[in-house]
Amino acid sequence: MKSRSLFNYIYAIYSLYELRYGKVLLNNYGYSPTEITKENALQLQFYTELMKAGEVSQTDALNICEVGCGQGHGGIYLLNNILSDKCQFTGLEGSDVAFLYCKFKHRKQKNARFILNRxxxxxxxxxxxxxxxLETGIPRDDEQLKEIYRSLKPSGAFIFYETYDMAHDSEPDAQLKNAGFNIVKKTNVTANILGSMVEDNGRKLKYLSKLWFLPKKTQTYLGNYWGMVDSKKFEIYSNNHRNGFIYVITKPAV
Ligand SMILES: C[S@@+](CC[C@H](N)C(=O)[O-])C[C@H]1O[C@@H](n2cnc3c(N)ncnc32)[C@H](O)[C@@H]1O
Known part of the structure; x- marks a missing residue:
């Protein structure tokens, strides 16, 4: 995974923010448009889009796993708003800080469990x-793909969002096929991500102003990490150097 200490640092900031201001922060760029009216609407919409892309049943008792669940808010949103309450959710997370947060914050959610796992x-x-x-880098890792393939039921689906460097990452599909998966759907959602970055910029500016006590360097880092409109990250998405895709890949039926 990307630097574990980096994610620990980010989640420590998010936890501090929640403690001080009573608001949670999700850790994805968000997806626009949305009709959700809750806080973090665009970020929660991203989770909804994964369900839509994979045509995930809203009535079946599914066993669902998020790899890189962060602070678990997306998975809990799905359980309580989109999926059947007969579903079981497992959140795997590599950051110790996020994992401990999940264990405490979602302890009353009976159909969810969280595992510290890298x-x-x-x-x-x-x-x-x-x-x-959601943007974990796991779909680019042969060993991780092998593990996901192994633990999926036949006909089961791996639905993910990942970004690719359009000049250098030329073979993501081949890597997924080599791991044994069928590619069912691949949708370029870069415009939706950029839309979210623009729509959410004001909110992120407010976050940064409330995090005034962080070193300037950290504030600049966060602005780029979040893809604020004046950041390098925003630029590389805008000029198509990087594109984001939602993939639906399945393990073949036996
Ligand atoms: C972009 S964040 C998304 C977090 C969350 N899904 C959200 O939307 O708020 C990616 C997350 O994946 C986790 N991660 C990356 N690689 C991982 C791995 N190999 N195993 C477990 N977690 C991993 C990181 O610690 C981070 O929390």
């Missing part, structure tokens, strides 16, 4: 109906 998938073979992930 490599592989701690489950039996053919166990999960659906895997999801």
């Amino acid at each position: 490599q592989g998938v701690p489950s039996p073979d053919n166990y999960f109906d659906v895997f999801i992930s």
